[in-house]
Amino acid sequence: MAKKRITSQDVADLAGVSRTTVSFVINDVKQYNISPETRKKVQEAIKELGYVPNASARALATRSAKAIGLIMNRSPQYILSDTFLPQIVGGLLSVVNQHQLSLLVEWVDAEQQVETYRKLIKAKHIDGMILLTPLLDDRGLKELESLEIPAVVMGELEDSNLSSVDIDNRLAAERAVQHLINLGHRKIACVTNANLAFSSAFQRLAGYQDALKDAGIEFDETLIRHADFDPQSGHDAMTSLLDQGKDFSAVFVASDNVAIGAVSAIKEHNLSVPEDLSMIGFDDLPWSKFIDPPLTTIHLPALQLAQNACFLLLEQIQDKDSIAKHLRLDFTLIDRKSTAPFGKQKQ
Amino acid sequence: MAKKRITSQDVADLAGVSRTTVSFVINDVKQYNISPETRKKVQEAIKELGYVPNASARALATRSAKAIGLIMNRSPQYILSDTFLPQIVGGLLSVVNQHQLSLLVEWVDAEQQVETYRKLIKAKHIDGMILLTPLLDDRGLKELESLEIPAVVMGELEDSNLSSVDIDNRLAAERAVQHLINLGHRKIACVTNANLAFSSAFQRLAGYQDALKDAGIEFDETLIRHADFDPQSGHDAMTSLLDQGKDFSAVFVASDNVAIGAVSAIKEHNLSVPEDLSMIGFDDLPWSKFIDPPLTTIHLPALQLAQNACFLLLEQIQDKDSIAKHLRLDFTLIDRKSTAPFGKQKQ
DNA sequence: TCGCGTTACTAAAGCGGTTTTATTAACAAT
DNA sequence: ATTGTTAATAAAACCGCTTTAGTAACGCGA
Numbered sequence: 001m002a003k004k005r006i007t008s009q010d011v012a013d014l015a016g017v018s019r020t021t022v023s024f025v026i027n028d029v030k031q032y033n034i035s036p037e038t039r040k041k042v043q044e045a046i047k048e049l050g051y052v053p054n055a056s057a058r059a060l061a062t063r064s065a066k067a068i069g070l071i072m073n074r075s076p077q078y079i080l081s082d083t084f085l086p087q088i089v090g091g092l093l094s095v096v097n098q099h100q101l102s103l104l105v106e107w108v109d110a111e112q113q114v115e116t117y118r119k120l121i122k123a124k125h126i127d128g129m130i131l132l133t134p135l136l137d138d139r140g141l142k143e144l145e146s147l148e149i150p151a152v153v154m155g156e157l158e159d160s161n162l163s164s165v166d167i168d169n170r171l172a173a174e175r176a177v178q179h180l181i182n183l184g185h186r187k188i189a190c191v192t193n194a195n196l197a198f199s200s201a202f203q204r205l206a207g208y209q210d211a212l213k214d215a216g217i218e219f220d221e222t223l224i225r226h227a228d229f230d231p232q233s234g235h236d237a238m239t240s241l242l243d244q245g246k247d248f249s250a251v252f253v254a255s256d257n258v259a260i261g262a263v264s265a266i267k268e269h270n271l272s273v274p275e276d277l278s279m280i281g282f283d284d285l286p287w288s289k290f291i292d293p294p295l296t297t298i299h300l301p302a303l304q305l306a307q308n309a310c311f312l313l314l315e316q317i318q319d320k321d322s323i324a325k326h327l328r329l330d331f332t333l334i335d336r337k338s339t340a341p342f343g344k345q346k347q
Numbered sequence: 348m349a350k351k352r353i354t355s356q357d358v359a360d361l362a363g364v365s366r367t368t369v370s371f372v373i374n375d376v377k378q379y380n381i382s383p384e385t386r387k388k389v390q391e392a393i394k395e396l397g398y399v400p401n402a403s404a405r406a407l408a409t410r411s412a413k414a415i416g417l418i419m420n421r422s423p424q425y426i427l428s429d430t431f432l433p434q435i436v437g438g439l440l441s442v443v444n445q446h447q448l449s450l451l452v453e454w455v456d457a458e459q460q461v462e463t464y465r466k467l468i469k470a471k472h473i474d475g476m477i478l479l480t481p482l483l484d485d486r487g488l489k490e491l492e493s494l495e496i497p498a499v500v501m502g503e504l505e506d507s508n509l510s511s512v513d514i515d516n517r518l519a520a521e522r523a524v525q526h527l528i529n530l531g532h533r534k535i536a537c538v539t540n541a542n543l544a545f546s547s548a549f550q551r552l553a554g555y556q557d558a559l560k561d562a563g564i565e566f567d568e569t570l571i572r573h574a575d576f577d578p579q580s581g582h583d584a585m586t587s588l589l590d591q592g593k594d595f596s597a598v599f600v601a602s603d604n605v606a607i608g609a610v611s612a613i614k615e616h617n618l619s620v621p622e623d624l625s626m627i628g629f630d631d632l633p634w635s636k637f638i639d640p641p642l643t644t645i646h647l648p649a650l651q652l653a654q655n656a657c658f659l660l661l662e663q664i665q666d667k668d669s670i671a672k673h674l675r676l677d678f679t680l681i682d683r684k685s686t687a688p689f690g691k692q693k694q
Numbered sequence: 695t696c697g698c699g700t701t702a703c704t705a706a707a708g709c710g711g712t713t714t715t716a717t718t719a720a721c722a723a724t
Numbered sequence: 725a726t727t728g729t730t731a732a733t734a735a736a737a738c739c740g741c742t743t744t745a746g747t748a749a750c751g752c753g754a
Contacts, residue, residue: 005469007740018704023742035702052469056406057740060709065403067451076444079437080650081633086433090426093454102472104414105450107440122352122399125449231637257634264637286428287604290578290611292639303427354710365734370712380731404710407739 006051015045022046026053059124067102068092068313069126071117073140074133076107081230083257083285084302088154091306092130099314113140121149128317130154130309131162136199150316152309156199163316163324165309167331169200172298173207174214175333176280177252179296181215184342185250185278188212189223191237191262193255193282196226204254204282223248227258234261242269249342250278256285256297263291263338274340284334294336301329353396362392369393373400406471414449415439415660416473418464420487421480423454428577430604430632431649435501438653439477446661460487468496475664477501477656478509483546497663499656503546510663510671512656514678516547519645520554521561522680523627524599526643528562531689532597532625535559536570538584538609540602540629543573551601551629570595574605581608589616596689597625603632603644610638610685621687631681641683648676 008022015022017038024032025042045051059065070092072079079085089103096103104126108116117140120126128150134141134157144151145161152163180188190208194201205224212219223246225237234253241251242265253259259281266273273279273293281288281297288295308327316322355369362369364385371379372389392398406412417439419426426432436450443450451473455463464487467473475497481488481504491498492508499510527535537555541548552571559566570593572584581600588598589612600606606628613620620626620640628635628644635642655674663669 005740008742009740019741020704020706020743021702024703027742029743033702038702050465050469052466054407054740055470055472056403056412057709058742059403060401060407060711061740061742063709070452076437076441079440080434082433085436086429087427089432089436089452090423093426093452094423097454103452105417105436105440105452107444118397119399122397123402125402231634235637260634260637264639264641267639287578287607287634290582290607292611292614294611352710355712356710366711367713367734367736368732371733374712376713379733382732385732401710404739405712407741408710408712410739 005054006049008051008053010049011042011045011051014049015041017042063124064317065124065127066100067104067126068096068310068317069104069106069120069129071120071129071131072105072107072133073110073113073131073135073138074107075110078229079107081257083283084300087302088132088306091303092310095307095310095314108140110140113138114143117144117149117151118147121147128152128313130306130313134199135197136202137197148320150313150320152312152316154305154309156203158199161324163312163326165305165312165327165329166200167300167305168328169203170207170210172300172331173204173252173254173282174210175207175331176282176298177208177211178214179333179335180250180252180278180280180339181211181217183250183278183339186215186217186342187220187223187248187250188217189241189248189251190225191234191241191251191253191258192224192226193253193258194227194229201226201254208252208254222246227253227255227261229255229257231257231261231264234258235265236261238262238265239268242266242271248277250280250339252280252282254282256281256283256288256295259288259295259297260291263293273338278339278342280339289334289336293338296336296339297334299332299334301331304329352401353398355398355400357396358389358392358398361396362388364389410471411664412471412474413447414451414473415443415657415664416451416453416467416476418467418476418478419452419454419480420457420460420478420482420485421454422457425576426454428604430630431647434649435479435653438650439657442654442657442661455487457487460485461490464491464496465494468494475499475660477653477660481546482544483549484544495667497660497667499659499663501652501656503550505546508671510659510673512652512659512674512676513547514647514652515675516550517554517557519678519680520551520599520601520629521557522554522678523629523645524555524558525561526680526682527597527599527625527627527686528558528564530597530625530686533562533564533689534567534570534595534597535564536588536595536598537572538581538588538598538600538605539571539573540600540605541574541576548573548601555599555601569593574600574602574608576602576604578604578608578611581605582612583608585609585612586615589613589618595624597627597686599627599629601629603628603630603635603642606642606644607634607638620685625686625689627686636681636683640685643683643686644681646679646681648678651676 012019134155192201196202227233227237281295284299359366478500481502539548543549574580574584628642631646
């Protein structure tokens, strides 16, 4: 019953040529010229037999996997609430498909990052990798650099030789907070998107501080809370802020996914946005404009980031010696309904 | 400069044994007993050289890719707003990792589904696949059956021999609408999650109709709108329903992602949920409890569905002759704040 | 006629593993 | 002493492709 697999030999036999020729036809090798008739014979044989080249054999012979990996270093539990994943996967898929490559998704345990990175590449499962949500002090990534493995980080890393793609998180956060300041707010709380070990959280908080400094507002540690990527953590952070009884008229929440939780907490306190409290978010998720109130936020071009990360990676795979690039895409502030001028608030 | 790759031969040389032995040690082949000393020598050599077996070579030799594919048949544009993707990827990853497999994500163009399925499997890129969001009349899937390829569908398909995992969408929808009816509502609109070519949309609408029928309520075609997975489509569908001027006191929205858009449309009409209009959703996304009002909805255990799909697939890969199974997991109705008794509404 | 360069193809050697079959040594049994 | 078994390892074949190094055939100028 075991229908045997069809190999290039079968095609060669049927077409009356050698496997070499079959290979040349399939890969359209230019430096060897094969006559139109031969080419046609081979193509017909392929079609007739329904031949599909074996990917492993090919990978083995060419020493390239024709696949890239999307590496997530947060535990599966976090992946569940990774609101950007669809956009990232969609973005990667769109370019990967064009290039006839495959996309492998891997999760690496924080404990044994380096090991896993090495294995993935050495095993030649993938030709290069795209890394998500880097930590500020990511030992794994640092080691990656020295391994000279094609890799690009989606996120900002200081003094890293790995290519990276991101927006300028710090500047974007600064702009967001400036928006609040321009509306007259002076007492502005901040809920980060994650703990400061994550570079994005760190940068966004830094941007928040920059804005305050520029405006001559003193930084108040007690107005800061750290969330943990998901709505629940945003809810809890906001609750803590509110329960503290300290006065503030606006809040910068460094992720819309966290913000949605924060809004719910605010409403639980019988306050409303933006009448009692202005809020500006960050990320602009697909649903950010549909929640109540529609969230004023920083638009993160996630799809484009993913696509560009992929381009950079492919470039690096093709030319091993290409230098690392740090791409910064533009962000935009999207003004919706969750912010209001300080004066007009009830308070 | 080209540091040559380390092969099992290198390990064999260093350990003073043959490649065969190295292979036996690595794969822990039981029928051949290798002496503890030899085993140790080999393991030390492996460690010293940092040897990692080449995946392609292995796949080629064993005729198994040690990878499964997650196949999405909706265009990248849709993937962007696929709210379940994180949970599905997370679920798959958690079991795939345990089994030392890889996860490949593929998008197949609707036009050439069958071709792509065939290629993926024949090329032995993957040993089996998990298929998402099936269409009711999915020619591609039908052909898949005949190819005897390990595959499991996440979704319900009538008279299909492919294994599948899902909840009972029809029953769940019926329960949701019954919930509305039990609250006294008689005029109940429905916004589907997608057009009826998608099996989930079809089933959920059928469940809606079942509930009406049971309660002796006549089905009114004009109270139905079809959304298209995302919030915007929900917003548009709801707007259309509202602008029609027809009377209804509750609405069943067959997807929370669509529902969030619907809620925004309702608010734009200066109506509120549930005071003016009760709403029950479907899916229970991570943020469903955080929006305003917290959405009463059907909880879909997406993570477990993914995990079980994966288990089923692995089973099928190991035992080609295992019969197709159709797993139906339990759903739960989560009663939050978006529904209210008919009497108590303003109207 | 010979040599030489093209053209169109092929034989054979990898790629780096696994697996079947063979080999050797040790030891027990006859 | 001879044979048979078994344990431990090795040799070699194989998986299905790519790619290098040819080779046969042909035309062409000298």
